[in-house]
Amino acid sequence: MSRQISIKDIASHVGTSITTVSFVINGKAKEKHISEKVAKKILDFISEVGYKPNSIARGLRTGNSKTIGFLVDDISKPFFSSIASVIDEKAALYGYNIISSSIGTKNKSARSILDIFAERRVDGYIIAVTDGIEDEVAKLIEGGKPVVLFDRYLEGIKADYVLTDNLLATRDATCHLIDNCYKNIGFITIETAQQQMVDRLQGYLETVNEGNLQSFVLKIDYQNALNPADEIKKFLIDNPEIDSLIFSTNYLTKQGLKLLISGDDKLLLSKALVSFDDFELLEYIKPPLTAVEQPIEALADNIIKLLIKKITKGVKGAKQEESIIKLEAKLKIRESTMTK
Structure with a gap:
C-alpha cells in the first residue's frame, strides 16, 4: 500500500483537501495555519499506511527534492x-x-x-x-x-x-621523522597533477630542503603500473640508505605492505613508516603504523x-x-x- 497510496487518497480518508495534506507532508502546517488536530490526523494516517512521498514528484511541486x-x-x-x-x-x-x-x-x-x-x-x-x-x-x-x-x-x-591542508600535513609528518633522528626520508607518491598530491609532495620537499637533507622520491604511474609493490621494492633496493618512508596515499601504503608477505618484510620493517590517511589495518600490524589522519x-x-x-x-x-x-x-x- 505504501507504494500505491497517493496524497489524494490521504485527503479523502482524512476528510480534508489535497493542498492541506501537501502542506503537512512538507512541514508547512504551522506556516499555513493548519490546526494541530488536523495535522496530527494526517500524520497518524501517513504513519499507519507507511506512505512515502515520491521525491521526484515532490521536487516538481516544491522545487526541492531533499x-x-x-x-x-x-x-x-x-x-x-x-x-x-x-x-x-x-x-x-x-x-x-x-x-x-x-x-x-x-x-x-x-x-x-x-x-x-x-x-x-x-x-x-x-x-x-x-x-x-x-x-x-x-x-x-x-x-x-x-x-x-x-x-x-x-x-x-x-x-x-x-x-x-595537505602541504602542512606532510610537513608535520616529515618534521616528526627528522625530530626522531631519521635523516634519509623517502617519499612514495603517484605521477599526477592533482593538487592535493602536488601539495603533499611539496610539503615533504620543503621540509627536507630546509633541513639540508637529501630527498628520495618515487613517483608511480599508478593507473598503468603492472605491480606498484615491485616498484616500491626496487626503489628501496636502489636506495639502501633510506631509513624512513612516507606513503602519500593509503592505497600506496597497502602496496608497500605487500612486501610483508612477499618475503621482503625486512626491506620494509627496517625503516620508520608513515601513511597519509589512517585506516584500521595500520593499528593492528606490527609495529602499528604512524598515520596522517584527515579530519573526516x-x-x-x-x-x-x-x-x-x-x-x-x-x-x-x-x-x-x-x-x-x-x-x-x-x-x-x-x-x-x-x-x-
Missing part, C-alpha cells in the same frame, strides 16, 4: 567511504538524503551520472573532482547549481572548496553546512565568490616511527 548528489572517483577508497558515511549522517539532520556514485578510473560514466542526478532533481552536488570531468563540473557551477568541491582544488574552477568529521560538517547554505539562499552561478576552507590533519604517532 536529495544531494555525492560524486567521487572510487567510493571504495577508505577516505571517500568514510567521509560519505559521515556526510550522509549530517545531511539527514537537515532532512536530506545522499545519492552516492563513483566515476571509476576512466571517467566514462561522469556525464551519465550527472544526468541521473539531474533527472532526480538533486538540490545540490558534493564532488571530489577527478581528472577529465572538470568541464562538466564547471558547467554545473556556471548553470547556477549549488556545488561544494572537496579533497581536490582546481585553479580554473571558481567554487566553494573544503580541503585538508570536520570536513563533512563544513561541506554540508556550506551546501545547505547555498541551497537555502540560492546561488548566482559564475558570479559567486570562491570560498576555500582548509582544515588541519592530525598525525597519529605509533610505534613505526619511534626514535631511531
Whole structure:
C-alpha cells in the first residue's frame, strides 16, 4: 500500500483537501495555519499506511527534492567511504538524503551520472573532482547549481572548496621523522597533477630542503603500473640508505605492505613508516603504523553546512565568490616511527 497510496487518497480518508495534506507532508502546517488536530490526523494516517512521498514528484511541486548528489572517483577508497558515511549522517539532520556514485578510473560514466542526478532533481552536488570531468563540473557551477568541491582544488574552477591542508600535513609528518633522528626520508607518491598530491609532495620537499637533507622520491604511474609493490621494492633496493618512508596515499601504503608477505618484510620493517590517511589495518600490524589522519568529521560538517547554505539562499552561478576552507590533519604517532 505504501507504494500505491497517493496524497489524494490521504485527503479523502482524512476528510480534508489535497493542498492541506501537501502542506503537512512538507512541514508547512504551522506556516499555513493548519490546526494541530488536523495535522496530527494526517500524520497518524501517513504513519499507519507507511506512505512515502515520491521525491521526484515532490521536487516538481516544491522545487526541492531533499536529495544531494555525492560524486567521487572510487567510493571504495577508505577516505571517500568514510567521509560519505559521515556526510550522509549530517545531511539527514537537515532532512536530506545522499545519492552516492563513483566515476571509476576512466571517467566514462561522469556525464551519465550527472544526468541521473539531474533527472532526480538533486538540490545540490558534493564532488571530489577527478581528472577529465572538470568541464562538466564547471558547467554545473556556471548553470547556477549549488556545488561544494572537496579533497581536490582546481585553479580554473571558481567554487566553494573544503580541503585538508595537505602541504602542512606532510610537513608535520616529515618534521616528526627528522625530530626522531631519521635523516634519509623517502617519499612514495603517484605521477599526477592533482593538487592535493602536488601539495603533499611539496610539503615533504620543503621540509627536507630546509633541513639540508637529501630527498628520495618515487613517483608511480599508478593507473598503468603492472605491480606498484615491485616498484616500491626496487626503489628501496636502489636506495639502501633510506631509513624512513612516507606513503602519500593509503592505497600506496597497502602496496608497500605487500612486501610483508612477499618475503621482503625486512626491506620494509627496517625503516620508520608513515601513511597519509589512517585506516584500521595500520593499528593492528606490527609495529602499528604512524598515520596522517584527515579530519573526516570536520570536513563533512563544513561541506554540508556550506551546501545547505547555498541551497537555502540560492546561488548566482559564475558570479559567486570562491570560498576555500582548509582544515588541519592530525598525525597519529605509533610505534613505526619511534626514535631511531
